[in-house]
Amino acid sequence: MSDTEKPAAKQHLYLVDGSAYIFRAYHRLPPLTNPEGTPVGAVYGYTTMLWKLADDLDKAEGPTHLAVILDKSSHSFRNDLYADYKAHRPDPPEDLVPQFPLIRDATRAFSLACIEEEGLEADDLIASYAVAATRRGWDVTIVSSDKDLMQLIGRCSDENLEEGVSEGGCIDMLDTMKSARIGPEEVEEKFGVPPHLLGDVLALMGDSVDNIPGIYGIGPKTASKLIAENGSLTAALDAAPDMKKSKLKERLIEGREMAELSRVLVTLKEDCDLPQPLEDFKLDSIPNEPLAAFLQTHGFTSLLRRLDSGSGSPDRPNQLNPTKAQNKGAKGDAKGNRQPLPDMPSVDRSTYECVQSIERLEHWIERAFAARIVAVDTETSALDAMSADLVGISLALGPNDACYIPLAHGGSDLLSDRPEQVARETALALLKPLLESEAVLKVGQNAKYDINILARHGITLGPLDDTMIISFDLDAGRSLDGIGGGHGMDELSERHLSHKTMTYKEICGTGKKAIPFGEVPLDRATEYAAEDADVTLRLYRHLKPRLAVEGGTKIYERVDRPLVSVVAEMERHGIKVDRKQLARLSEEFATETARLESEIHETAGQEFTVGSPKQLGEILFDKLGYKGGRKGKSGQYSTDQTILEKLSNEGAPIAQKVLEWRQLTKLKTTYTDALQAAINSDTGRVHTSYSLVGAQTGRLSSTDPNLQNIPIRTEIGRQIREAFVPEDGNVLLAADYSQIELRLAAHMANVDTLKEAFSSGEDIHSRTANEMFGEVTRDTRAQAKTINFAILYGISRWGLAGRLGVEADEAQAMIDTYFARFPGIQRYIVHTLERVRExxxxxxxxxxxxxxPRISSKNPNERQGSERAAVNAPIQGTSADIIKRAMVRMMPALEEAGLGHVRMLLQVHDELVFELPEGDVEAASQIIERVMATAAEPAVKLDVPLGIEIGTGMSWGAAH
Structure with missing residues (x-):
């Protein structure tokens, strides 16, 4: 370390047992009421205690992080283990119950994190946070005098440390009633055993308050003596039969079951799903607001005067840790909405303006230029951006400061009156400088759609921010506030703004009575359209600050934000398909499915609807008598792919034929028929729509039509790809990352064997086969290939057994061998799951x-599914990030090389598809390969090279 470098300050987390504070506060003060007549005695006592804690800690060793932990409810998982757990506890006093939510308000008024979780006790959350923090190298102080929590005292984590942490932290306790620190020595002095054996003592002696049974007749002294002499609860119970005959011997033998149950009940749960990240507990200044408002509301005038006079903690800069005053970070909701909602009035649709004249339009444009930020939304005649007509545009400059500019309203009847509105060409000419100005930030929700609509009218929308993408980069996979985890505007509005937006169905109706948006009366259209822009800007003001606070800025600014316009351009380019080839394939598929259907009927001995799961189930399990049929809640047999594959492997020919029939039917419906219908009449090309928020790990997904699910390695899949062709004089070029997920696994798990293999250009599946089986044959390589990919998806022994066609024990032996040969992969999996659970x-x-959110679910299917996804998400997500970075850099690199006419058309899995003149293939290939190979840099320097495979041809299929 150089003379100028200083070691990083030790982080110190204080975890306040808030539940204990509540009852101490209640019994400490006489009854009080606030101006509304609500009891607030406990609230006042709690507030003063929290204030005093802040002062005391400020004068002593200020923590860097602090959180108050509370009990959410009286029921926890322990009640499921033992129905009488805490059964004898009386209900809280009647006048205390309405004070519970106010105490939570008090905590947040101090701008402190307030943590609680349904089904978990405060002690378990404290234990989980304490252990997680020590693994980061933080010291932890538990503010409590609870004997159960004393089990944690003296714990110093030196194992399972997070990456980059060389030394773990330690845990102690602060008893504020006695103003005393409690360490291991104090615990041993009180209970006769060190903290790690305290749980054994508590299991023997029981706890009348929590109704933990223990063993009747054994008190604290006897329990301590037994554990100290024998070393553990199990040893003490095992020793009982050899003891001299006594009452104690009888009680130990008879009470063993209860003692062992009690040990489980007193054991703190240290692996809870943390409701809020540790980083959110960072301490900064305690601002006067919202504390002053809270004190005013409840009539705590003496505390308010104390605040105003400058005595006590909250008014002084950062009382809990003065050195952190400049690093103010917002606290907040444990479910992800961590930034306080900006002060905004409720949505008032009556304030919106319908702009029907050039003068008013110029007025709004002038104001937007002055504001430097404007939310923009388009209203159209259809969802397909490549065929929809532009009906109107809405703008928003602030809350309730929004307008709608109708451009193509009026009934379809030629004789009906058209409302007054600015001519579309005139309005767009006026709006173009604003919508293209580099000096004005445009904000959209799913802005890619608006980009494409406006591009068809000669307007290049930008620069822009997209609230849908911001939400995804903050909360992908997270279900918030019981509303769900989607990123559509209606859902985001309800979740973050507590506002229910007008729906399209409310405005346009449904079914036969539905009308196009252009026929909606202007007053209603204005309310709906302007609200979209208003809500979008409100969401932006709420969500954008969270990026910096929650570490989402880098992925948003460097990957996803610049990708929006790139993907929009790809959608506009589209790709040409050969209609005759598709029609021929559809006819072939129809003939083949008819043949298969006839064979299925012959095998079944009767005709039935093959596409009906109900009829198929009855044929398979009732008539033909195959085993393994299971009925769902509907009363019909399951006939999903897993069931059919199992029957096929067991020798049921009808199952294999049904699988083939289903595949051909799906391909015909989804591709060969649908692609013909999807050809745009104006461009003659197919324009898929890419979703930037459709896959939880960050991968792009495509719809209308979906090009992601065309079979990759089958002959049928190749035939469908043959129908994707270039324009005359051009060729298609496919550039594919080779085994990118395995390469990333080698890097991220730091597996030297795999890194060496990739660096030397060795066949990775052959290397794996040699490592596992000692020889490379066609069969061992195929098995190794399956294992290589399956392991990265967290596959179970049964899942691997199904893929390889072996017994579960044999599959487990292969998994064990794989981990033995590549221990880094197992370490990666364990470490990843630990981090995700934490x-x-x-x-x-x-x-x-x-x-x-379901990584710690009690439902084993939910939990295991989350674990499998969590193992693969960092690898698959990194792969998605890399190809996105390549896409963003691709066209600038090609343009710089004089190849700006090369078009990037498709992104499918790990592949990019381009269209270009045949004479430019060599030059373009060099640029494309370089951009893709270096896409991770300079942000990440990989230990393995990224392999790129490039092919060209007169069809997508031929380019492979």
């Missing part, structure tokens, strides 16, 4: 977060 989310190398 933080609630996984993270890519570029900082993209994917949340897994």
């Amino acid at each position: 933080r609630g989310y996984s993270e890519t190398l570029f900082g993209r977060k994917t949340w897994f």
